[in-house]
Amino acid sequence: MKMQNQRLFLSPPHMSGREQSYIADVFESNYIAPLGPMVDRFEHSIRDLTRVPYALALSSATAALHLALRVLGIGAGDIVLTSSFTFIGGVAPILYQNATPVFIDSDSGSWNLDPLLLEEAIERSPKKPKALILAHLYGQCADLEKIIALCNLHGIALIEDAAESLGTTYNGQQTGTFGTFGVYSFNGNKILTTSGGGMLISSNKELIEKARFYSTQARDDAPHYEHTDYGYNYRMSNILAAIGVAQMEVLQERIATRRQIFEWYTQALGDIGEITFMPELPHTKGNRWLTALTFEHSNPNRIRLALEDKNIESRPLWKPMHLQPLFKDAMCCENGTSQRLFEKGLCLPSGTQMNRDDVERVCTLLKKALQ
Ligand SMILES: *Cc1c(COP(=O)(O)O)cnc(C)c1O
Numbered sequence: 001m002k003m004q005n006q007r008l009f010l011s012p013p014h015m016s017g018r019e020q021s022y023i024a025d026v027f028e029s030n031y032i033a034p035l036g037p038m039v040d041r042f043e044h045s046i047r048d049l050t051r052v053p054y055a056l057a058l059s060s061a062t063a064a065l066h067l068a069l070r071v072l073g074i075g076a077g078d079i080v081l082t083s084s085f086t087f088i089g090g091v092a093p094i095l096y097q098n099a100t101p102v103f104i105d106s107d108s109g110s111w112n113l114d115p116l117l118l119e120e121a122i123e124r125s126p127k128k129p130k131a132l133i134l135a136h137l138y139g140q141c142a143d144l145e146k147i148i149a150l151c152n153l154h155g156i157a158l159i160e161d162a163a164e165s166l167g168t169t170y171n172g173q174q175t176g177t178f179g180t181f182g183v184y185s186f187n188g189n190k191i192l193t194t195s196g197g198g199m200l201i202s203s204n205k206e207l208i209e210k211a212r213f214y215s216t217q218a219r220d221d222a223p224h225y226e227h228t229d230y231g232y233n234y235r236m237s238n239i240l241a242a243i244g245v246a247q248m249e250v251l252q253e254r255i256a257t258r259r260q261i262f263e264w265y266t267q268a269l270g271d272i273g274e275i276t277f278m279p280e281l282p283h284t285k286g287n288r289w290l291t292a293l294t295f296e297h298s299n300p301n302r303i304r305l306a307l308e309d310k311n312i313e314s315r316p317l318w319k320p321m322h323l324q325p326l327f328k329d330a331m332c333c334e335n336g337t338s339q340r341l342f343e344k345g346l347c348l349p350s351g352t353q354m355n356r357d358d359v360e361r362v363c364t365l366l367k368k369a370l371q
Pocket of ligand 1: 061062086087088089090161163184185186187196197198
């Protein structure tokens with residue numbers, strides 16, 4: 001029995017039940033290290049899902065994005081285009097490389113990067129951009145076809161930040177597999193979690209081998225520790241990979257549940273005129289990591305506090321990067337969409353242990369708060 005006053009979190013971890021047995025295997029083997037058979041198995045499960053030949057398990061998606069930029073040779077003064085409507089972990093690696101971010105606003109059809117503004121950003125950029133970091137927010141796919149075409153036309157390396165969109169597809173193909181690199185996150189609140197972790201994938205063997213080299217302190221091939229370059233300590237623990245292996249076994253179930261939760265929300269709230277749910281583009285199938293919506297008139301913060309009062313966690317949508325004090329001097333091609341989403345939007349609890357009654361309870365309180 002669930003207690004009525006038990007806190008309803010936004011997106012808590014949901015174990016499959018097999019994690020501890022896989023962790024026990026790790027202890028048995030004594031591979032208590034950032035390498036080992038579970039790391040190999042975890043990478044294998046991602047290769048199976050994505051049909052991309054190379055995968056590298058890392059300490060976080062932020063680390064994965066950093067390595068992607070590093071091996072692409074992006075450095076001081078280089079321009080990296082990126083979604084403005086995103087989480088800081090998708091953008092901070094540009095600063096790690098002393099490169100310059102140019103932000104691109106969202107379109108209202110996808111809430112993700114606007115291809116028209118991408119074209120404008122490429123034209124207005126003070127020099128040729130080297131890469132684009134493209135986020136698929138809340139598990140919903142960006143307008144990939146136009147974005148890919150523009151990247152190809154202008155020779156811009158596409159890095160998909162699929163941190164929130166594991167299992168999301170475009171024409172049946174997994175997000176994260178369309179660019180030079182794709183990145184997934186296994187942080188505590190993502191659709192699958194290893195408590196913390198990330199994955200870098202690519203079809204380019206040489207680039208992944210380079211990333212592997214930099215992820216383990218850039219050690220040259222010698223019996224002693226020889227270094228002609230510097231790297232990072234970014235690899236994933238074999239213990240955490242054991243959690244990842246068990247989590248990957250239930251990915252499709254988790255996606256089905258998140259989509260079901262979204263359906264329940266739309267059934268209960270869909271006829272409220274001022275509510276708009278995050279859209280799903282044609283030919284795409286999102287994992288609906290978080291149910292996200294906007295209110296035309298009501299103040300989302302008031303709704304959030306009303307839910308909080310009943311011990312229910314909800315969260316504002318991401319504050320766009322071009323509105324962050326950190327990036328007050330950065331260039332942005334904007335149309336006001338992400339700012340409006342931030343000001344009007346809310347993410348509702350979407351954890352896969354929720355049942356229909358939980359969703360109904362949130363909706364009843366939300367409707368009451370709207371009156
Ligand atoms: C969570 C997240 C990241 C960072 O992932 P970590 O594994 O926590 O480093 C990057 N980008 C987006 C869009 C995210 O949601």
